[in-house]
Amino acid sequence: MRIAVRLIFLAAVLAAAFWFWQVLFPSPEKIIRKQMTALATAATFSSSDSIIARGLKARRIGDFFTPDAQIALSGPDSGDRTVSGREDIADKTAMAFSSLQALRVEFVDVSVTVASDRQSATVTCTGQVHANDQKDLGVQELQLQFQKVDGHWLIARIESVKTLT
């Protein structure tokens, strides 16, 4: 009985140590997933948010990208659009934010593949967008390239994936 209690105690200590280790030193996959959630939060705003708050959010979105990042999106109604550079991304985001009343962004089905050198990663996901408090949902399959720059995981490229070719 005593041995069993000791074993359970040991297992609990090991589990707690493992959890603590994960908190202190999260895996790249976990960090990237957190980044994706943070990006979705940064890109979400309500109609009650002021223009200044939206501008700040747009600036914050720029911080998720590498200086030479690129966004290449194509849609059936919008054609092909490419935005290059962190500053340009932030500017275009600010412009888009000012033209919308509200925006809700979510990334679902996020799948992260970290390269063997652990300096880059590829993420596939589906972006869901609700604009202007409308119930209509916009969905787009996306592929993101992450790069580790000075210890931070930043987005180097976002491109849309054509689900139906």
Place this chain on the structure above:
Amino acid sequence: MQGPAAETKPPAWWQVLLIGRRPRRTLVRVILLAVVCFVVFKFLLLPIRIEGISMEPTYHDRQVNFVNRMAFWWHPPRRGDVVSVRLAGEHAMYMKRIIGLPGETVSFHEGHAYINGQELDEPYVKYNCDWEHDPIPCGPDQYYVVGDNRSMPFTYHEQGRAERRRIVGKPLL
């Protein structure tokens, strides 16, 4: 002196109502039900809510349905099947109808769909359109999918070739 029958009090009516006369058996039933629900609704019938008008009038916006993942276990998708096509995963899917099978070419002329040059009879299309498009060949593993509502311009309607691996199943209802 009281007998043994008098010592065991019958459970209260609310107890019987909530957990039955045999709580252990009830617990087993609850666990079994939870496991069955998890397996059915996670792996066999995916609950979905339809968003958008692309499948009008067959399916309406905000309708609730289930995707039957077993639909294509025994046979491949067929022409006319309404299918769910996954994007990056199964949280968001397109609901479309298969009109073109692997190896066929699909084209549109004056709003009618043509398969290998032959006009396709589509009684489910209720809204007229003027779609025009050159033949699009489907690869050996591709199905051409399109919505029933063709009232919008061709370029605004999400449609095209879907790989077999993306076809999750058929709506149940």
